[in-house]
Structures are given as structure tokens and as C-alpha cells.
Amino acid sequence: MTGTRETILDEALRLFAQKGIRETTVRDIAKAVGITEGAIYRHFDSKDQIVHELFGRYSSMLYETLDRVIKNTASDRERFSKVVRSFLEFAFKNPDAFKFLNIFHYLRGKEVRRFKRIPVLLIRELLSDMRAKGILNQDPDFALAVMIGTLERVFLYKTMGILRGRREEIASLTADNLWRFLVECGKS
């Protein structure tokens, strides 16, 4: 079955998001998949390879999503809004992946350099462009902090049940507010 490799990745992702990378053992993954530890190593050279493949895969996936949105949207306002909503949509649809990406960034940030297609860099560019065009009334890096920080926490609080409401509504609300905060509000 060619699906075993994917199953391993899926289960590993779920466990990593749930318990952390270090606290998930290869045996945990194997048990979740329904195979023995040794079988894992037919598909991956090491636990770390699983981690890196997951990071690369989901990091790229979010990157591509945002990249497509940015390239295919004409209006500035619509582009910004769609980026925010696509970002949250990705997080809501792949909560384990999103949590995992954050954990990886937090604990193994140095290894992130090895990867291309880091979503945050794309958003940084977007904000820099907006600043260059005079749309953005903020230091783009400060705006980046507001934007990414907000997105992360909105996801977290929705996941924890603190924020209520339908996902799309939350996403729209977040998009609208961030636009108002960063663009429409008086100059900094």
C-alpha cells in the first residue's frame, strides 16, 4: 500500500500538534498507524525526516495558497482581505498542520532557514509593497507583527473555544479589522 507513507505523515502530524514533537515517540506514531516501529523506517530514514517533510510540505502549501491569492487579485483591499481569509481558512482546515508549523518555528527556528517558501516572508513582501504604494500607514514590520500575531491568536482562541462564531465570519471580521487598523486608521 502506497498509502502507508501518507498515513504515517498524517498520524505524525496529528500527534506532533497534540503533544509536541519531542514528546511524540516513533512508537506512538507506529501505534497510531497500526504498524510496528521498524516499518516506519522503511518509509523514512529518521523521525527528523518526518518532521522536515511535514514542515516543508505544509509550509509550501500555505505559501502556495497565499501566493496564488496575491497574484490573482487585482484590488489592494481585496488582495489583503483574501490573504487574511485564506490564511485563516488554511489554519482552520488544517489545525494540526498550523499548530505544528508554529511549534517548529518556536523550537527549531534555526532549521527554518533551510526551507524556501516561508509564508510569513510572503506576507512581509505584501506589506512592504503596500507601504511602498502609500497604502499602509505603518512600519511594514510592525504591521507584520500585528497581522501575524493577530492571525495566530485568532486561530488559537477559536480552536480553544474562546472566540465563537462561524469560521468564515471570524475570518471576514479579522480581515476587515486588520485592514481598518493598518490602513484606514490615522497615520502612525
Place this chain on the structure above:
Amino acid sequence: MTGTRETILDEALRLFAQKGIRETTVRDIAKAVGITEGAIYRHFDSKDQIVHELFGRYSSMLYETLDRVIKNTASDRERFSKVVRSFLEFAFKNPDAFKFLNIFHYLRGKEVRRFKRIPVLLIRELLSDMRAKGILNQDPDFALAVMIGTLERVFLYKTMGILRGRREEIASLTADNLWRFLVECGKS
């Protein structure tokens, strides 16, 4: 020497923030302190006790700081501003502690319940009060997401060298902007 206990906590904190909790061994801590592993257990029952003591201690420290500010400030605007600036001041002055608190929240969130004096809860109350008073133009939980998310990322980006400028300036800027975003901006 009673100072050894404190040294253990300091070095443990530094290592936890740098490498993660699971990835820091008791031997790492002992080596950093300049004693042997066994000696650690003269001061603590377990590695987990160190972790919990650190979390409790710094969580309380930030909590007390914010609590004092909230209680001792008359004006709403000033209170909000001081909370933001104190929060960032704490993070900038105790970067390892702040990183550690975040790691602990992220990976061992369930254990957080055992602790009282969680800073975020204090801020949540503050925002709820502001909402009740009609000052805040947002769902307080959404505002919490914006605020905490922004603070975390501002700290992170300043630490990483992405955000430049003096700490106090960054803190003031953050405080002013968050106030404008959450309070002055048009109703949501």
C-alpha cells in the same frame, strides 16, 4: 549556599528558552550551573518541579506587574497604555522567561490550569471592563487576540532584529497603535 537554587533556576530558564524544555537535560542544567546532576536533586525533587516553579514564578511576576499597573492607574487610556508598555518591558527585560512562558503555554497548555495568576486572564478582564464601559469597540476576545498576538510578535521581531528602534519607543508605539486600533477606530 542558598544561591545555588536560584542559579539552577536561572540556568534552566536560559536553556529552556534556548533549546526547549524536553531538549534540555538535567545534565545540561547541572553543567551550566557548574555542579553535578545529583546536586540538582538536593534542591528540586524533579526536573518538572523546576519547570513548574519557573512557570509559576514568572507567570506571577508578570501578573503582579500588570495587576499593580491596572490598580494604580486612574485614566482608561493611561491604564491600557501602561499595561501594554509594562507587558513589553517585562518581555524585553526577561526574554528567556517570556519565551519560556510561551513554550509552556504552547506545549503544556493543559498544565496551565493548575496555576493561578495567569497574565492573559488579567488582560482579558481589562478588555471586558473596557467593553462594559463602552470604551472598547470590539468583541473583547477578538481584541484580546489582537493585543496578545501583537505583543508576542513585537517581542519576537524585536528579539530577532526585525523590528528596530529603542525598546521604550517600540513599546510606546505599540501601546498607541493598539489603543487607536481597538478603541478609536470606527465601530466594528
Place this chain on the structure above:
Amino acid sequence: MTGTRETILDEALRLFAQKGIRETTVRDIAKAVGITEGAIYRHFDSKDQIVHELFGRYSSMLYETLDRVIKNTASDRERFSKVVRSFLEFAFKNPDAFKFLNIFHYLRGKEVRRFKRIPVLLIRELLSDMRAKGILNQDPDFALAVMIGTLERVFLYKTMGILRGRREEIASLTADNLWRFLVECGKS
């Protein structure tokens, strides 16, 4: 294809000689042959069977070669010389086999008893006969040590590029010298 079995033996021999027996995995062999691990077991019951078959085969091959030379040569001097040269010729032509035989002798000497036609025993007999005839001026077992030791090292140093010259010349030189050392030199 019956050739697969032979290919397995060939590749296994090469790897055993290169890396050692224990350090060569069944997977290594399979990969070298261009089949999968499972297929190996269609041809052999176990890795050990491959090892034993190789040992038996090449041990016999050298044995037969020497035996033929001993039986078909009339003069003592010529017989001795041909034994030495045939021995080295075998080693030079089958360097992997010769290395493998030595490794097996060294690490699994006890298993050698199960095999008949051990080349060294043939040479021991030859030297004993020479001693009985009064040709050999040495304890035959000491002579055996000189002879086998020299042959092994001559092969090794030629393989390593330390000894230079054409193989046949080296073989002749070795044969002549050993004869002079063991036979012509003054009594021990």
C-alpha cells in the same frame, strides 16, 4: 534466470571483502544486485548460507588449484615454486575472495572446522613432506608461518600499492625467496 544466484554471490563477496561480513546487510547485497531483499531468500535460506557457500566455494577453489599443482609437478623445487605462484595468482585474480577467506578465518575460525579442503592444510602437508624428505631446514610449522604470513602480506601490500611491479614478477620473487629462506639457507 539462474544467473541471479551467481550475481548475488558475486556482489555479496565484493561487499564482504570491502566492508566486512557483519557490516554488509542483506539489503546492501540486494541493492547491489538490483533486486529486493525478499528475492535474496528465493535463492538462499539465510545470509549465513551465502557466507558459507562463498567460503566453501573459494576455499575449495584455491585448494583444488594447489592440489593439482602439487600432484602434477615432479621436481620439489618446481612444486614449491608453483604452489607459491599459484597461491598468489589466485589471490591477485580473486582479491575479494582472498580477503573474504582471511576475514572469515579471523572472525569465524571455529566454523572453518566444518569445511574440508582448507588450503593451508595442504601447504602444511607439503612442508611436512619436504621436511620428511630432508629438503626443508625448518620446523614445518614455523615454515608454514613464514610462508602463509609472507603470502598474505605480499598480497596485501601489492593491493595497497606498497609493493610495486608486475604480479608475475612479485610472485616469482616471492617463490624464489621463500625457497631460499626455507630450504637453501643454513640449517636452523
Place this chain on the structure above:
Amino acid sequence: MTGTRETILDEALRLFAQKGIRETTVRDIAKAVGITEGAIYRHFDSKDQIVHELFGRYSSMLYETLDRVIKNTASDRERFSKVVRSFLEFAFKNPDAFKFLNIFHYLRGKEVRRFKRIPVLLIRELLSDMRAKGILNQDPDFALAVMIGTLERVFLYKTMGILRGRREEIASLTADNLWRFLVECGKS
């Protein structure tokens, strides 16, 4: 006890010589020492470190012995004789070490480069000097093959009970014969 480290080395050496390096497990060593596997790692970083320390240690020991003999002996004949006898004395007194050095050379020859003080190189120099002085009637590298090969096999056959007699007698006999073979015998 500071002796544990030495005991580990001693037992490891014994087992490596008896069964081979790869076929000796860390558990085997621990059991022989009377401790648990984990305790081994308080004294050594890895099994390989034990292997390398043993090789370096005994390789040096033999090297120093030969070096001292070479430097402190005036007459050529006596020097040569003493080198041979010291070499065999070392092998007879440290049979496990000598077997281990051979195994290591055979299976992990490439790693030998990392070490200085390789005994064979010392003997090679000795023979080169003898050749330069006109004492040696042979290509020094061929003489090296005869000499080292003979010494190795003499040790082996004595160990196996094939060669009989007192060690000193065997050593003297070997020294005398090698001198006669390589020096006194007619030119090659």
C-alpha cells in the same frame, strides 16, 4: 571507582578479540564488567569511542616499545633481533590487544590514518635504514611483508597451539631466522 573505565576497556578488548567488534554488543561489555549498559555511557560517548581508544592505546604501546628498542640498541643485528623479540613479546603478553589491532586493521583500515604511531611504519623505517646501509639484501617493502607476515602467523600459530615451545625460544628462533633470511641469505 576510577577503575571502572579501565575495566570497561579491558573487558571490551577481551570480547572484541574473542568475538569481533561488531559481534560484541555494549550489553556484552556491560555484563562482563558487571554494570548496566547505561553506565558504559558515563565513561564513553559511544561504542566506537571505546574501539578507537583501545586501538590508539595499544597501537601506541607497541609503537613506543619498538621505538625505545630501536633507539637504545647500537648494533644492527641486535636492534633487528630485539625488535622482533619485543614485537612477539608484546603479542604474547597482550594477545587480545594484538588480535584486536589486527581485526581493526583488517576491517577498518581506513580509520587507521587518523592515528599516529603505527608500529608497522616504524618497522618499515627500520628496514629502509637497513637497506640504505647495505645491510638488507631485499626490497625493504618485500622484507616488510616477510617480517610482519611471519610475526603475525607465528603469534597466531603459537596461540592456536600449532607452534610449540617456550615463547622466548620461539621469539629468538623467529628473530634469528628472519635475520638470516633477509640479511645473510644471498642477494635477491
Place this chain on the structure above:
DNA sequence: CATGAATGAGTTTTCATTCAT
């Protein structure tokens, strides 16, 4: 014959914790 996936026992290594001194 061959594949490719899997097993299961074993190997090396790690690490929080204990304990005699």
C-alpha cells in the same frame, strides 16, 4: 521468481532519577 511491506527481536543511545560516600 520477484516485490514491497511488515515483523520482531535486538542494538545503540539517552536521560531522569537514585544512592553510597
Place this chain on the structure above:
DNA sequence: AATGAATGAAAACTCATTCAT
């Protein structure tokens, strides 16, 4: 209080072998 040695359980990883297809 502190050391240094050791434990024991568990982690990551290896590999000869089996088996359904």
C-alpha cells in the same frame, strides 16, 4: 550540600527474515 557512579526504563534505529500478492 555535593559528588560521581550507577540504574532502569524508554527512546531511536537496525536488520535478518517472513509473507501476501
